Amino acid sequence: MKSMRILIEICNMFIVVGIDVIKLVSALENEDFTDFEDCLQYECAKEFNADYIITRNPSDFNKSSVPTIKPSNFIKQHDQVNNTLSDKSH
Numbered sequence: 001m002k003s004m005r006i007l008i009e010i011c012n013m014f015i016v017v018g019i020d021v022i023k024l025v026s027a028l029e030n031e032d033f034t035d036f037e038d039c040l041q042y043e044c045a046k047e048f049n050a051d052y053i054i055t056r057n058p059s060d061f062n063k064s065s066v067p068t069i070k071p072s073n074f075i076k077q078h079d080q081v082n083n084t085l086s087d088k089s090h
Contacts, residue, residue, distance in 0.1 A: 017044040032063035042066065 023043040033039035038060045045053050045066040053061055058068040069077070 015048070017048050019044065023047065033060075035060060 019040060023040060026043050027033070027036060027039040030039050030043070033042065041053060041055075042061060042064050044050075045064075050066055052069040052074065053064060053066050054071055054074050055061060055068050056070060058070065061068045
């Protein structure tokens with residue numbers, strides 16, 4: 001069950017933010033997004049003060065005040081930070 005292990009690892013890496021009525025209404029009223037699910041992700045990221053929205057489609061978030069990053073770039077950045085921290089501990 002490799003996919004299950006990967007999902008568990010992702011859940012341990014990130015904080016999952018819930019959707020409430022305030023986020024739902026904000027997403028419904030937000031005219032900057034054409035895709036409702038993208039807008040919900042944006043509303044959650046904005047309220048959480050997230051560093052990034054990780055997405056394969058950054059163009060879907062052109063009007064987002066939260067920066068976007070592609071998964072491959074996030075992984076590279078994450079690996080660089082881990083390598084730097086590992087080097088400092090030796």
